[in-house]
Amino acid sequence: MAKKIIISAELEELSWEELTISERELLDEAKKISHDAYAPYSDFQVGAAALLASGLILKSSNQENVSFPVGVCAERLVLGFAGANYPKDPVRQLAIVAKKAGQEKWATVSPCGLCRQTISESERRFDQAIELLILLPSGNVLKVPGIEALLPFKFEDLNG
Ligand code: THU
Numbered sequence: 001m002a003k004k005i006i007i008s009a010e011l012e013e014l015s016w017e018e019l020t021i022s023e024r025e026l027l028d029e030a031k032k033i034s035h036d037a038y039a040p041y042s043d044f045q046v047g048a049a050a051l052l053a054s055g056l057i058l059k060s061s062n063q064e065n066v067s068f069p070v071g072v073c074a075e076r077l078v079l080g081f082a083g084a085n086y087p088k089d090p091v092r093q094l095a096i097v098a099k100k101a102g103q104e105k106w107a108t109v110s111p112c113g114l115c116r117q118t119i120s121e122s123e124r125r126f127d128q129a130i131e132l133l134i135l136l137p138s139g140n141v142l143k144v145p146g147i148e149a150l151l152p153f154k155f156e157d158l159n160g
Contacts, residue, residue: 009149014141019133023093026051027133027141029059030095034074037061041068043101046109048074050082051093058082075115079122090126094119097135106135116151123147124156 016024026049034047039062046062064071065151075096082091098109107114112117123130129146136142144150 003131007152010145011135011149012143014140014143016139019141020027022051023095023133023141026093026095027097027135028096029057030097030135033059033061034097034099035061037074038063039101040064041066041071041110044098044107045101046074046096046098048078049128050078050091051085051096052082052089054086054089054093056086056089063083065089068109073112075111076118079118083122083125090128091130093131093133095133095135106137106139108137109134113149116147117154119147120154120156 001155019027029049030047032047033049034045037045037047039045041064044062047059049057049059051057058078058081060074060081062072062074075094078094079091082089096109096111098107099105100107119130119132124144131146132144134142134144
C-alpha cells in the first residue's frame with residue numbers, strides 16, 4: 001500500500017492591532033514603495049520591505065519590462081539588493097503588499113515560485129528563517145513563519 005505523506009503549514013492571520021509597532025512600520029514602508037511600482041503592463045503594484053538584523057529597512061517595488069519575462073518582482077529585487085549591499089546582515093522579516101493601480105483596496109498577493117526559491121536561498125545563506133508579513137485585502141496580515149510553509153519539499157530538502 002502506498003504510504004501517504006501529508007504536508008501542512010501553520011500560518012497566522014493577525015489584525016493590524018495585533019502587530020508590533022516594528023511590523024506595522026515594515027508594512028507601511030512596503031505600502032509606500034508600492035505606489036512607485038513600474039507596472040505598466042499588469043497594473044499590479046507590489047511593494048516589499050525587508051527588515052535586516054541590524055534594524056535597517058530596505059524596500060523595492062516590482063519593475064516590469066515590455067518583454068514580460070524580464071520584469072522582476074518586488075521581493076526578488078529587495079532580496080537581491082540586500083544580499084549585494086549588506087552581505088553580512090541577514091534579512092529577518094519581509095513585508096509584502098500589492099494593489100491594482102487606481103484601486104482603493106489592497107489586493108491579495110503571495111510570492112511567486114521564483115520569489116519563494118529566492119527567499120529560500122536568503123534563509124539558507126544565513127541559516128535563519130525569514131518571517132513573511134503579507135497584507136490581506138481585509139487589512140489583516142498573514143504571518144508566515146518561514147519559506148518552508150510556502151515551499152515544502154523543495155530541492156534543498158532533498159539535497160541537504
Ligand atoms: N509580482 C510581484 O512583484 N510580487 C509578487 O509576489 C507577485 C507578482 C509582480 C510581477 C508582475 O510585475 C506583477 O506583479 C503581476 O504579476
